[in-house]
Amino acid sequence: MDLHYMTAHAIHKLLVAREVSAAEVAEAVLARLEAVEPVVRSFVTTTPELTRAAASRADEAIARGERITPLAGIPMALKDNMCTKGVRTTCSSRMLENFIPPYDATVVVRLAEQGSGLIGKLNMDEFAMGSSTENSRFFNTKNPWDLERVPGGSSGGAVAAVAAGQAVFALGSDTGGSIRQPASFCGVVGLKPTYGLVSRYGLVAFASSLDQIGPVTRDVTDCALVLNAIAGHDPMDSTSAGYQPPDYRECLVPDIKGLRIGIPREYFGQGLDPDVERVVREAIGLMEELGAVVDEVSLPHTEYALPAYYIVAPAEASSNLARYDGVGYGFRVEGATDVVSMYMKTRSEGFGQEVKRRIMLGTYALSSGYYDAYYLKALKVRTLIRGDFDQAFKKFDLLASPTSPTVSFKFGERADNPLAMYLSDLCTIPVNMAGIPAISIPCGFSQGLPVGLQLMGKPFGEETILRAAYAYEQATPWHRRRPSLEVQQ
């Protein structure tokens, strides 16, 4: 198999066996990146020098006979909302087009400690607001399975790069489904960890109480390896949990006998594409064959998750994004006559439509006289949603559902209809509202496009999720499928 399409754990074996050098891996992935980038367009910035530097450090360590970490010398990419010291971090926004952070996000430090080399920064919906990456202020990223279609969003660049062989793995961020929905659209594995498992320090905030960084990988084993690298308490993030994470490799056991899986009725309702439903039900059927005990369950407040999310997330965003004002860094419009006109022009021109829409929604929801009716109520709904999951997890170890009600859609298809766009996150948003972990794994195809299976777990139940995902993956071929990108290499 081509090096650029291999998993991190497979590459690691070759490196340790000295069958291939990290430099060769780096060059193969860089070549692939260059070759397909003109059609896929995953990257906002590429950093080949950092990839090569990490590769040569890995090769030197191997030459010295040292043990290398599982991710040493592995080319990886980051969604462009994670701060990288000296490498511009744009959030795919005009506002931060030339912003070069003076510090590294905690996840960046942790991956650097593993010896993994940054290959570039990935395109996204502006400030992670969107479900198709069409809200990038720079360009559209294509779905490698069908260049007419969106990769999903907001971590569209991350999933496209991993699916197209441009990076071995990537980190995305998930506020309402932004890792899982695109992972499902592009046939890769995407995990949204429990809120607080991975430090948010250095992640440019969209909605602080919902944002979480997670791995985008080609299989479940890589997902466990990357999670090992990034999970764990960070004193720089007060909301990071004091939880001591286990070695997630130990849950990679293909055994789910007796595992109780609940099927939330509400996730199979209106708007679910019948063929996607068929594929997902087959996947669940297979898990039953593998020994899981499957039954239906109800999460009665599901229908309120989306409206409540569109209060909480924009409210927090309206405050988080207030700092982009042209004063200290980032974009500032020319020709302002005073400070207020500088603010207004800078923000009018610096932000795109969707960002401005959400800032206005959030500002309104927090306004005096509306707070109780909107924000406070949304917080109460959030408590109810969490209660639904708490109830369900008394009877079940995991919940399974489609990640997205449909497969990837065409460019422009939903761009003018924000509500239709918001609906594509119906199955993923409740997970963020409750702060629980969930994974999307490839579970088949519909109309030739990947379908994702979502497995949701208890807080800090990543081990159970990974074990079930691994068992399913080992019994199916989907994770070995690659898109047939026809490009000259």
Added chain:
Amino acid sequence: MEYEAVIGLEVHTELKTNSKVFCGCTTAFGGEPNTHVCPICLGLPGVLPVLNKRVVEFAIKIGLALNCKIAAFSKFDRKNYYYPDLPKNYQISQYDLPIAAGGYLPIEVNGETKSIGITRVHMEEDAGKLLHSGESISRSPYSLVDYNRTGVPLLEIVSEPDLRTPEEARAYLEKLKAILQYTDVSDCKMEEGSLRCDANVSIRPVGSDKFGTKTEIKNMNSFRALQRALEYEIQRQREVLESGGRIVQETRSWDEAKGITVSMRSKEQAHDYRYFPEPDLVPLVIEREWVEEIRRSLPELPDARKERLIRDYGLPPYDAGVITSSRDLADFFDRTVALHPDAKTVSNWVMGELLRLLNAGNLDITRSLIKPAGLAELLRLMDQGTISGKMAKVIFEEMFSTGKDPGTIVREQGLVQISDEGELAAVVDRVLAGNPGVVEDFRAGKERALGFLVGQVMKETKGKANPGLVNKLLKERLGSN
């Protein structure tokens, strides 16, 4: 109609923790602009606040010193508004669950004690400093921002509208300052902005229990400014009402130079701060044991100290009040008394000479070159008769301006009092021999003649003669006992 004022104060004080409230930067004053900064206090994309536990400790300390209830559960909120000195365009503050609430502070005005309610005490972060190229932000081609003070911890202390006069307001602020200094949580330097005060003022007919429309007064940078601004504002409101007008609810700024308050913004222009819980910080759960530990560590507060000075040293209440109005002054007193146990004399010198010279030089006791050991030594020299009281005052001034110890000054200037009986007797005899007429007068019953003779002895000895001894020797020789 007779009116009375209703005044409430909002006081902001910078806490003197070593580092800022949400990052590790120093809180030290001075420093080149934008050198005490990091990505966190600059509010760069992606950063998160981490609460400095010392700030909570200080807030609890002040809460306890102001007799507040300390919340078992408290949280931070975001106060959203745009201003270029606020890099995130929101301030992390506390809205509905402050760390402390429901306290009181007794003040004394014209010998009467009054209890002023403390509504709440909460923690927040300070903003930066703007330097405008023109006279205001809207009239400047450009402005510069210094973020050194951004993120310095602040306490906001809000009083109930219990104050009725500018004097009471001033007494309240002075007492609050004393408490902040006693507990060692703030430097309280109004000129450096580490103690700031806004006032809510309204007036109403005497006897009414309804509040009038209030105005908020800002920009009062000294105790004097507070008192003057309130006096002005009360008079202004009275004139508006008496001429049939209505008070407009607004924010007004004190103009120190012109001695007036001017309108800044109306109620309609007031900010909607869109408070909501700060999602980047977890709520604070305050352990009772911690509160009790802090309570036990509280130093002696001004009222208790004043009582002690009255009780243990018999100081008059007024003197005890003056000495304990500042922790540094009270410490100076206590340290001096420890070395020279005649508390009344020490008090007289502190209240008299020391405060006179400090006030004349507009100095703080911490800047005084005279230390407790120096004053105690001076008093000892006086007790021993080495120097006279008159000489002591001269030496005290010298100590105050040079910092030299009294022994050195005495030696350098040859100020030692002549207490040697033989030496003085010779001078006395000379004076008596040289003034037979005066001696006659004295013997004829003119008591005042004695004073002249003493003066002559002092003149001969250049003022160094021990006055008591001179008197004794003269009387012996003149045979009047």
